Amino acid sequence: MSSALEATGLGVRYGRTWVLRDCSLSVPAGRVAALVGPNGAGKTTLMHTAVGLLRPAMGSVRVTGEAAFVAQDKPLYESFTVAEMLAFGRRMNRRWDDDAAAARLAGLGIPMRRKVGRLSGGQRAQVAVTLALAGQPDLLVLDEPLANLDPLARHEVMRSIMAEVAERQLTVLLSSHVVSDLEETCDWLIVLNAGRLQVSGDIEELLAGHLVVTGPDEASIAGTRVVSASRTGRQVSMLVRGGPPLDPRWQARSPGLEELVMGYLRSPESAALPKPAGVGS
Amino acid sequence: MIWVTWRQHRAQILVTAAFLALLGVLLLGSAVEAGLYVAGHAPPGCPGPAVACGDLAAALERRYDAVYSLFGWMPLVAPALIGAFWGAPLLGREYERGTHRLAWTQSVPVGRWLAVKLAILGGAVVAGGLLLSLMVSLWRPVFKAGADSSFGNIGVFNMVGVDPAAWWLYAFALGTAAGALFRRTLPAMALVVAGVTVTMFTLFRLSDYYAEPARTELSGTVVLDDGDARLVSAAWVEPSGREVADPSDSRCPRRVDAGQSSRNTEAWQACLFGKGYRFAVYYHPPSRFWRFQWTEAGILTLASAALGGLAVRRTLRRSA
Numbered sequence: 001m002s003s004a005l006e007a008t009g010l011g012v013r014y015g016r017t018w019v020l021r022d023c024s025l026s027v028p029a030g031r032v033a034a035l036v037g038p039n040g041a042g043k044t045t046l047m048h049t050a051v052g053l054l055r056p057a058m059g060s061v062r063v064t065g066e067a068a069f070v071a072q073d074k075p076l077y078e079s080f081t082v083a084e085m086l087a088f089g090r091r092m093n094r095r096w097d098d099d100a101a102a103a104r105l106a107g108l109g110i111p112m113r114r115k116v117g118r119l120s121g122g123q124r125a126q127v128a129v130t131l132a133l134a135g136q137p138d139l140l141v142l143d144e145p146l147a148n149l150d151p152l153a154r155h156e157v158m159r160s161i162m163a164e165v166a167e168r169q170l171t172v173l174l175s176s177h178v179v180s181d182l183e184e185t186c187d188w189l190i191v192l193n194a195g196r197l198q199v200s201g202d203i204e205e206l207l208a209g210h211l212v213v214t215g216p217d218e219a220s221i222a223g224t225r226v227v228s229a230s231r232t233g234r235q236v237s238m239l240v241r242g243g244p245p246l247d248p249r250w251q252a253r254s255p256g257l258e259e260l261v262m263g264y265l266r267s268p269e270s271a272a273l274p275k276p277a278g279v280g281s
Numbered sequence: 282m283i284w285v286t287w288r289q290h291r292a293q294i295l296v297t298a299a300f301l302a303l304l305g306v307l308l309l310g311s312a313v314e315a316g317l318y319v320a321g322h323a324p325p326g327c328p329g330p331a332v333a334c335g336d337l338a339a340a341l342e343r344r345y346d347a348v349y350s351l352f353g354w355m356p357l358v359a360p361a362l363i364g365a366f367w368g369a370p371l372l373g374r375e376y377e378r379g380t381h382r383l384a385w386t387q388s389v390p391v392g393r394w395l396a397v398k399l400a401i402l403g404g405a406v407v408a409g410g411l412l413l414s415l416m417v418s419l420w421r422p423v424f425k426a427g428a429d430s431s432f433g434n435i436g437v438f439n440m441v442g443v444d445p446a447a448w449w450l451y452a453f454a455l456g457t458a459a460g461a462l463f464r465r466t467l468p469a470m471a472l473v474v475a476g477v478t479v480t481m482f483t484l485f486r487l488s489d490y491y492a493e494p495a496r497t498e499l500s501g502t503v504v505l506d507d508g509d510a511r512l513v514s515a516a517w518v519e520p521s522g523r524e525v526a527d528p529s530d531s532r533c534p535r536r537v538d539a540g541q542s543s544r545n546t547e548a549w550q551a552c553l554f555g556k557g558y559r560f561a562v563y564y565h566p567p568s569r570f571w572r573f574q575w576t577e578a579g580i581l582t583l584a585s586a587a588l589g590g591l592a593v594r595r596t597l598r599r600s601a
Contacts, residue, residue, distance in 0.1 A: 051386050055598070071382035077289070078378070084288060091284050092387035128383075135388070 004029040004064050004139045004171035005050060011058030012045050018195055019045045022059075025200040026274075027173060027188055029064065029138075032165055034182040034203075035175040036261055037192035043175040044072065046192065047143050050173070065138030066095065072143040074128040078117035082110055082127055086134070093135040101134035104160070122153030129157060133164050140164075142174040146181050158185055179258045189257070191264050198264045199272045203257065206272065210260055213238050215250040222246055228267035239263030241272065282389060282397040290402060293366050297405075301412055304352060308420040311348045315341060315423050345424035355413070356439035357481055360452035363409075364473030367402055368456015369466050372596060376464035395596055399457070399589060406453045410446030417441055432567040433509040435485055442570070447578035447585075452477050454585035454592070461595040480584075484577060489513050491576045494563035503550055503560045509567040520557035531556055 003026040010023040020042040027033045035043050048054040050061050051069040076085055082105060090096045105112065110123050119127065125145065132140055140161070146154045162185055164170055173190075176182055189206055191199035199206065210227070214237045221238070223246035229238040239259065244252040255263070264270055287294070318340065319327075327334035375381040385391045417440045421431070431437045439448060455476050459469035494513040499505070505512065517528040533552035536545040550560075565573070 048382075053382060053385060066388065067386070069382065069386040071379060073379050075379040075381075075383045077380060077383075080288070088285055088288070089387070091282060092384070092389045094388040131383075 002029050002064065003027060004031070005033075005061070005173060006064075007046075007050070007059065007061040009059030010046075010049065010056050010061055012042075012049055012054055013057050018057075020049070020056075020192075020195050023192075023197045024059075024273075025190060025197055027171060027190075029171050030165075030169050031188040032162075032172045032174070032186045033188035033190055034179075034186035035173060035190045035192065036177065036179055036182070037198075038265060039177060040194075041192040042195045043177075043192055044143055047141050047173065047175060050139075051141050063139050066135065067139040067141055068132035068135050068137035069141045070125075070128045070132050070143065070145060072147065074124050076116045076124060076128060076131075078115070080116050081113050082116065082119070083112040085116060085127060085131060086112075089131045089134055095136045097134050097136055101130050104130050104133070108156070108160075122149055122156065125149055125153065125157050126160065129160060133160075138169070138171065140170060140172045142172065144175055144177075146176060146178075154181065161185075179261050183257050189261070191261055193265055193268050196268070197273065198268065198270065199261075201272060201274065206260060207254060207257065209241060209272075210255050210263075211240050211244055211252045212255045212259055212263075213240055213244055213250040213252045215245075215247070219249040220245065220247040227270045227272075228263045230266070282394065283401065286398050286401045290367070290371075290398075294405060297363070297367075297409055301409060301416075304413070305416050307348065307351065308416050311344065312420050312423045315344050318344070341424045345421075353436055356436050356445075356448070357478065359413070359445070360448040360481075361474045361477045363406055363449045364452030364456035364459075364477055365470040367406060368453040368458075369460045369469035369473055371398060371402065371457045371460055372592060373460030373463060373466040373469045376460070377466055392593075392597060395593055399593075403450060403453060403585075403589075406449045407446045410449035411443070414441050414443070414445045430509050432565075432570045432573070433511055435488075438570075438573070439481075442574040443578045444574055444581075447581035448477075451480070451581040451585045451588075454588035458588040458592040458595075461592040480581075484580065488573060488577065489565075491573050492565060492569055495566055496561060496563050499560040499562060501554050505562050505564060507564075507566060511565040513563040513565065515563065516561045517553065518559040518561050524561060528553060528558060531558065 005025075005027040007023050007025050010020060011018060012020040023042075023046065035046065037043050045054065047069070049056055050063060051067050053069075077088070080088065086098060086101055086105075089101070090098055102112070105127065108123070108126050110119070110126060116124065116127065129142070129145065132142075142161070145157055145161070149157065158181075161172060161174075165172060174182070174186070187203050189199055189201060189203045190197070213224075214235060217231070217234045217236055219236070224244060225241045227239040227241055229236055231237075239255060244250055264272070319337065322340070323337050324333045327337050372381075375384060384394060417437075421437075421441075431441050439445065452473060456469060456473045459472040459476070460466065463469050463472070488511075497505070498518060503515070516524045516526055518524050519528065531553055533549050533556065535549045538545045554560075
């Protein structure tokens with residue numbers, strides 16, 4: 001599987017502060033990758049570097065083909081009409097599908113002659129996503145595409161993106177700090193925490209490769225790799241990687257995506273990454 | 282890209298064009314009116330240096346002053362406005378609104394985006410400055426036949442020749458660079474206004490050194506015959522040939538004048554001339570008009586290139 005996005009030893013800093021360190025990852029083409037992590041983890045920095053808005057201090061990041069980007073605040077020119085925003089996109093891009101963009105906006109009921117400044121938040125997001133898709137990118141990078149949207153608009157935006165993914169070979173990288181937004185739509189997971197990469201992999205494989213085990217405080221953890229553990233009274237709940245512990249007092253079940261992500265975020269020193277040789281394969 | 286530049290900056294372009302058109306109509310109307318007045322009232326042989334032409338010259342002067350006072354502020358204010366409304370928002374507003382993240386993630390590379398904008402808007406600004414210069418240069422001779430003041434009067438000097446274009450370009454580049462540095466429109470606008478003002482006074486001071494001043498010695502008067510010359514300095518020359526700033530050992534009585542009268546000073550000067558003193562004047566003759574124009578335009582164009590380069594560098598370095 002060829003990769004749509006590949007970072008190798010990526011490091012980015014603002015002044016003397018490193019916001020992203022030693023980040024190596026590869027997203028295979030055709031995937032919908034979720035980039036999650038707490039606020040300030042470096043998600044936006046990683047995305048800005050991927051689309052060329054930032055220059056890395058170390059390492060490199062490579063996109064195969066054309067990338068389109070929708071920034072967090074969905075920047076558009078307030079004084080432009082929707083039609084003028086499309087004209088902007090047409091003149092600023094090599095590839096451009098004007099008919100598809102116009103049809104999409106018409107389908108969403110967004111008037112072409114309305115000024116961007118007078119659109120609702122949801123409409124704005126839709127116009128921004130439409131512009132990004134009309135350039136027929138190979139990689140679509142969306143920074144918190146669902147933030148500040150009501151549930152209906154979130155659903156609509158997500159549905160438009162997924163429709164496009166189903167239609168053609170498009171790789172999507174989208175960030176969120178709300179994991180539940182991504183559960184149904186994404187098939188690749190990247191977890192960033194405090195500027196470091198913790199997890200990068202296929203969601204199904206990750207979920208199959210981890211267990212949540214609960215048992216008494218004194219049970220032995222021999223035979224397993226603990227990602228993180230939390231105590232409630234005399235009960236311990238752990239996220240473990242691979243098989244369950246040998247001690248039969250542990251009860252095992254499969255984790256949910258949110259449990260998996262939280263398990264890793266709770267213990268920043270744990271990581272589930274492909275072996276160095278596996279990166280880019 | 283050309284359409285994008287036009288669409289994003291058309292407000293500034295249209296307002297500037299409308300202003301220049303309005304000024305053109307005003308100057309044209311004023312020139313036509315003055316032409317009709319001359320045709321109806323001029324004694325034979327006027328306008329010209331003849332004594333009979335005095336009344337006509339005064340009438341034309343009144344008309345000139347009335348219109349000039351309407352746009353005499355332009356040498357300072359027009360560049361400041363150009364810098365504030367053409368330059369400062371070019372990058373400042375993109376950063377401020379976050380739209381640089383939209384504009385710079387399209388297929389068109391950032392370098393080209395900026396190059397096209399700088400070329401189109403810079404070209405338009407230069408054209409606007411030259412148009413102003415052309416209009417003023419066509420309008421002035423109607424009133425000022427035979428008595429030019431486009432060199433000696435720094436305000437007029439900055440409105441004719443190539444200087445308005447150089448000033449407008451400089452202000453535009455300053456505004457663009459300020460927008461790239463501050464990433465905000467308003468502080469960039471403030472810097473442009475301050476920067477243009479400081480530059481204008483600095484160059485005004487500096488212009489004395491654009492060339493070695495000419496020297497001439499006057500006897501019997503302390504006033505240079507050429508009204509359009511720029512005076513640099515003056516000194517008294519003793520009968521021995523030595524130049525002194527203050528001829529204190531001349532034994533001519535120097536009484537202080539009261540009020541508006543300069544009778545005592547004139548008497549003192551007449552006494553000095555009587556004792557063989559001469560008055561040395563250092564000045565730039567109006568024949569140096571183009572030399573000064575090109576020197577000033579050269580300085581401003583170099584500064585514009587440096588500021589433009591700074592803006593490009595800041596933009597291409599891409600942080601945050």
